[in-house]
Amino acid sequence: xxxxxxxxxxxxxxxxxxxxxxxxxxxxxxxxxxxxxxxxxxxxxxxxxxxxxxxxxxxxxxxxxxxxxxxxxxxxxxxxxxxxxxxxxxxxxxxxxxxxxxxxxxxxxxxxxxxxxxxxxxxxxxxxxxxxxxxxxxxxxxxxxxxxxxxxxxxxxxxxxxxxxxxxxxxxxxxxxxxxxxxxxxxxxxxxxxxxxxxxxxxxxxxxxxxxxxxxxxxxxxxxxxxxxxxxxxxxxxxxxxxxxxxxxxxxxxxxxxxxxxxxxxxxxxxxxxxxxxxxxxxxxxxxxxxxxxxxxxxxxxxxxxxxxxxxxxxxxxxxxxxxxxxxxxxxxxxxxxxxxxxxxxxxxxxxxxxxxxxxxxxxxxxxxxxxxxxxxxxxxxxxxxxxxxxxxxxxxxxxxxxxxxxxxxxxxxxxxxxxxxxxxxxxxxxxxxxxxxxxxxxxxxxxxxxxxxxxxxxxxxxxxxxxxxxxxxxxxxxxxxxxxxxxxxxxxxxxxxx
Amino acid sequence: xxxxxxxxxxxxxxxxxxxxxxxxxxxxxxxxxxxxxxxxxxxxxxxxxxxxxxxxxxxxxxxxxxxxxxxxxxxxxxxxxxxxxxxxxxxxxxxxxxxxxxxxxxxxxxxxxxxxxxxxxxxxxxxxxxxxxxxxxxxxxxxxxxxxxxxxxxxxxxxxxxxxxxxxxxxxxxxxxxxxxxxxxxxxxxxxxxxxxxxxxxxxxxxxxxxxxxxxxxxxxxxxxxxxxxxxxxxxxxxxxxxxxxxxxxxxxxxxxxxxxxxxxxxxxxxxxxxxxxxxxxxxxxxxxxxxxxxxxxxxxxxxxxxxxxxxxxxxxxxxxxxxxxxxxxxxxxxxxxxxxxxxxxxxxxxxxxxxxxxxxxxxxxxxxxxxxxxxxxxxxxxxxxxxxxxxxxxxxxxxxxxxxxxxxxxxxxxxx
Ligand SMILES: Nc1ncnc2c1ncn2[C@@H]1O[C@H](COP(=O)(O)OP(=O)(O)OP(=O)(O)O)[C@@H](O)[C@H]1O
Ligand SMILES: [Mg+2]
Numbered sequence: 001x002x003x004x005x006x007x008x009x010x011x012x013x014x015x016x017x018x019x020x021x022x023x024x025x026x027x028x029x030x031x032x033x034x035x036x037x038x039x040x041x042x043x044x045x046x047x048x049x050x051x052x053x054x055x056x057x058x059x060x061x062x063x064x065x066x067x068x069x070x071x072x073x074x075x076x077x078x079x080x081x082x083x084x085x086x087x088x089x090x091x092x093x094x095x096x097x098x099x100x101x102x103x104x105x106x107x108x109x110x111x112x113x114x115x116x117x118x119x120x121x122x123x124x125x126x127x128x129x130x131x132x133x134x135x136x137x138x139x140x141x142x143x144x145x146x147x148x149x150x151x152x153x154x155x156x157x158x159x160x161x162x163x164x165x166x167x168x169x170x171x172x173x174x175x176x177x178x179x180x181x182x183x184x185x186x187x188x189x190x191x192x193x194x195x196x197x198x199x200x201x202x203x204x205x206x207x208x209x210x211x212x213x214x215x216x217x218x219x220x221x222x223x224x225x226x227x228x229x230x231x232x233x234x235x236x237x238x239x240x241x242x243x244x245x246x247x248x249x250x251x252x253x254x255x256x257x258x259x260x261x262x263x264x265x266x267x268x269x270x271x272x273x274x275x276x277x278x279x280x281x282x283x284x285x286x287x288x289x290x291x292x293x294x295x296x297x298x299x300x301x302x303x304x305x306x307x308x309x310x311x312x313x314x315x316x317x318x319x320x321x322x323x324x325x326x327x328x329x330x331x332x333x334x335x336x337x338x339x340x341x342x343x344x345x346x347x348x349x350x351x352x353x354x355x356x357x358x359x360x361x362x363x364x365x366x367x368x369x370x371x372x373x374x375x376x377x378x379x380x381x382x383x384x385x386x387x388x389x390x391x392x393x394x395x396x397x398x399x400x401x402x403x404x405x406x407x408x409x410x411x412x413x414x415x416x417x418x419x420x421x422x423x424x425x426x427x428x429x430x431x432x433x434x435x436x437x438x439x440x441x442x443x444x445x446x447x448x449x450x451x452x453x454x455x456x457x458x459x460x461x462x463x464x465x466x467x468x469x470x471x472x473x474x475x476x477x478x479x480x481x482x483x484x485x486x487x488x489x490x491x492x493x494x495x496x497x498x499x
Numbered sequence: 500x501x502x503x504x505x506x507x508x509x510x511x512x513x514x515x516x517x518x519x520x521x522x523x524x525x526x527x528x529x530x531x532x533x534x535x536x537x538x539x540x541x542x543x544x545x546x547x548x549x550x551x552x553x554x555x556x557x558x559x560x561x562x563x564x565x566x567x568x569x570x571x572x573x574x575x576x577x578x579x580x581x582x583x584x585x586x587x588x589x590x591x592x593x594x595x596x597x598x599x600x601x602x603x604x605x606x607x608x609x610x611x612x613x614x615x616x617x618x619x620x621x622x623x624x625x626x627x628x629x630x631x632x633x634x635x636x637x638x639x640x641x642x643x644x645x646x647x648x649x650x651x652x653x654x655x656x657x658x659x660x661x662x663x664x665x666x667x668x669x670x671x672x673x674x675x676x677x678x679x680x681x682x683x684x685x686x687x688x689x690x691x692x693x694x695x696x697x698x699x700x701x702x703x704x705x706x707x708x709x710x711x712x713x714x715x716x717x718x719x720x721x722x723x724x725x726x727x728x729x730x731x732x733x734x735x736x737x738x739x740x741x742x743x744x745x746x747x748x749x750x751x752x753x754x755x756x757x758x759x760x761x762x763x764x765x766x767x768x769x770x771x772x773x774x775x776x777x778x779x780x781x782x783x784x785x786x787x788x789x790x791x792x793x794x795x796x797x798x799x800x801x802x803x804x805x806x807x808x809x810x811x812x813x814x815x816x817x818x819x820x821x822x823x824x825x826x827x828x829x830x831x832x833x834x835x836x837x838x839x840x841x842x843x844x845x846x847x848x849x850x851x852x853x854x855x856x857x858x859x860x861x862x863x864x865x866x867x868x869x870x871x872x873x874x875x876x877x878x879x880x881x882x883x884x885x886x887x888x889x890x891x892x893x894x895x896x897x898x899x900x901x902x903x904x905x906x907x908x909x910x911x912x913x914x915x916x
Contacts, residue, residue, distance in 0.1 A: 049792070070794060089786045089789050090905075100782055101779075101795055105775050109775065
């Protein structure tokens with residue numbers, strides 16, 4: 001099925017998020033959309049899917065103009081979408097999430113899940129997805145949740161599938177699997193709109209590329225273009241994809257972790273026998289396939305985990321057993337893995353989110369009261385420094401685009417004098433320009449003599465930033481290697497193979 | 500051995516019950532020995548008889564029940580240790596705790612057990628109606644504080660209409676409409692205009708209380724013979740079931756409104772988990788964006804469910820008038836709507852949980868009444884309090900952390916991410 005967008009315009013107040021966008025997606029084509037954070041990609045897709053109404057412009061499906069007022073209209077013409085933020089109900093099972101909105105019922109109105117279950121299993125098998133239809137979504141790792149989202153679209157035979165940054169939360173292996181799935185769908189004649197900030201993937205899978213900047217289509221490109229060319233088209237200036245790294249000036253150990261064990265509430269060990277040190281002026285990256293204990297380890301650094309044994313010292317002070325507030329106060333900056341869950345308060349303003357950690361201090365608090373003016377001034381400064389694109393600093397942070405939300409978290413955490421920076425997936429969802437910026441900031445922290453503990457499932461990122469790499473597997477640190485290690489060896493270690 | 504949080508909670512509950520049992524054993528069984536007898540009656544109407552009554556020496560009764568309770572509590576601990584549900588143990592222990600207390604409290608007196616339970620159900624009826632109303636709203640993501648107002652409106656409308664028409668049926672038909680009218684206001688302002696739902700519900704309660712008070716004073720008192728002398732439903736014994744010993748008179752010799760309540764509870768429990776409507780209702784209460792993205796009209800369904808909820812609690816209101824005394828009196832719901840809300844929360848937003856909590860509250864209420872009538876030497880205010888505290892302990896021990904529907908009270912509009 002082909003999809004054509006003609007002169008789509010959409011503004012939010014004074015901000016023109018989409019400015020006369022034209023886009024044509026051919027039958028059985030994978031069409032990638034590239035653009036900076038806040039360029040208007042999600043807005044455009046939400047318009048196609050009926051979640052937003054354009055101010056003007058038309059949508060054509062197979063050459064005929066269609067009106068899409070509701071997601072149900074989009075579904076009816078065969079448009080399916082996997083949203084940037086999952087649209088799954090956490091307390092429902094996989095199967096319930098799949099049938100929601102398309103329920104079959106018996107005469108007395110009882111749900112009939114049988115057919116849907118068979119259909120789900122058939123399609124899952126076809127694509128080699130392993131999935132338990134009766135598992136509760138909230139208990140599934142993000143990679144599997146992503147699969148559920150895709151299955152949702154596949155079960156209802158989407159002819160045009162919109163994937164809005166589907167790979168942002170996936171591990172490299174999961175990404176490879178997704179790319180295979182996309183290729184198979186294309187072979188079956190499904191058209192796919194693929195949004196991603198990862199140029200490597202876009203080049204690997206796209207047939208054509210459209211680049212959007214500040215709400216306008218600025219270029220179309222072929223996947224044969226180099227990553228540097230694509231990056232420059234997106235950002236409007238040359239981007240340095242591999243940050244320049246000074247040789248490390250390693251100082252005394254700042255973070256010392258000894259005999260660390262983290263248990264889940266039922267007493268099972270999630271992380272065990274973990275020992276390592278991070279010195280001033282170096283970046284230690286913890287690499288590994290998601291779900292091998294990295295998330296828990298990262299959270300333990302600021303006591304977000306409740307069953308921790310062993311010792312974590314920062315600058316000689318024991319952290320284990322302290323409150324989160326006290327741990328941060330020992331001089332830790334913490335960029336959490338999930339900005340939505342642990343990094344931001346969605347209904348608070350951008351400015352307020354930028355001072356969440358320091359709101360008790362002057363000049364933000366005077367006596368008992370918060371000083372909104374000081375908060376706003378600080379917010380604007382930081383937003384400028386970190387290039388956060390917003391309309392008003394008083395808007396709720398939830399109105400920002402995904403990447404800009406991430407920048408708010410990074411900006412807050414990297415603007416405090418600290419001894420240790422713990423960053424979990426710090427560039428998740430960021431565009432290449434912003435990644436360059438965040439990477440430079442992290443290296444600047446390192447060069448300023450801070451210890452940096454980086455958790456990343458992105459091999460590129462690990463290799464670009466790390467001085468040493470610790471690979472986690474099954475809750476243990478399998479090996480700590482020098483950053484000059486080959487990618488092959490790193491890949492093997494991440495799969496649990498130790499030479 | 501490491502216990503999970505749930506197991507820890509279960510153990511804490513058993514420990515508290517165990518402690519109380521030991522105190523009872525000592526206090527009632529030994530310290531305050533008395534030679535009086537306690538009589539439990541099990542007969543109420545014309546049901547088939549198994550036992551008439553049961554007489555036991557009060558001190559012996561306390562000892563026996565405390566003993567059984569302690570054994571049951573120990574059994575509960577073993578069940579937890581072997582990773583099984585301790586429910587059989589805790590249930591028996593809790594029951595023994597109560598019986599041991601009754602043996603002591605009613606020494607030398609007569610406790611009508613069947614009557615006590617029947618009365619509990621009667622007090623629980625409005626609570627259950629109210630909590631079902633709350634359930635329908637909150638599962639769809641709208642907070643309903645206005646249950647009290649809906650009950651009261653239902654009671655008023657049914658009382659007045661039954662009195663004017665001399666027909667209970669008309670009273671019964673009008674009550675749900677009155678509740679739905681309050682719901683219409685709630686839904687319009689909460690869903691269409693995103694007004695804060697807690698404040699809105701509060702205002703609606705004040706509105707209904709004020710309005711009914713006013714009409715009561717100006718109309719129902721001066722012209723009471725036309726406006727406020729409604730008929731009420733007679734009890735309807737269900738053949739055979741109504742004759743069962745103990746359960747018969749409690750559950751199957753009630754008015755039509757109580758039977759309607761059974762039907763509503765059954766219907767809601769089934770529909771919420773087994774039908775398309777239920778799936779969608781739970782979806783919009785948890786993650787409206789996700790529901791919207793698969794083509795569900797979130798606000799329309801919310802609107803409908805809030806109206807349905809009003810029908811249910813309005814009907815519950817009829818229980819106060821045509822369901823029992825016939826006439827309306829000022830603020831006669833006396834906070835039942837708020838207790839219903841508590842029952843909903845303690846019941847973890849599940850139909851069966853809410854019903855159980857409603858029954859417990861009804862029992863608590865009735866027990867204190869019964870005990871003060873037979874003249875127990877404990878201040879009745881204290882008696883009124885204890886069962887609620889016991890319920891809170893039991894509920895926090897049994898159900899654990901309570902989680903409201905994620906989008907409860909959050910208005911939905913598109914594009915606000
Ligand atoms: N509901 C809204 N109200 C106000 N502004 C909005 C709203 N939705 C989006 N915007 C703004 O529109 C712009 C485009 O946002 P959009 O989410 O489409 O960006 P994006 O290209 O998907 O970015 P990212 O790569 O970070 O996901 C942003 O500046 C965002 O702040
Ligand atoms: Mg986006």
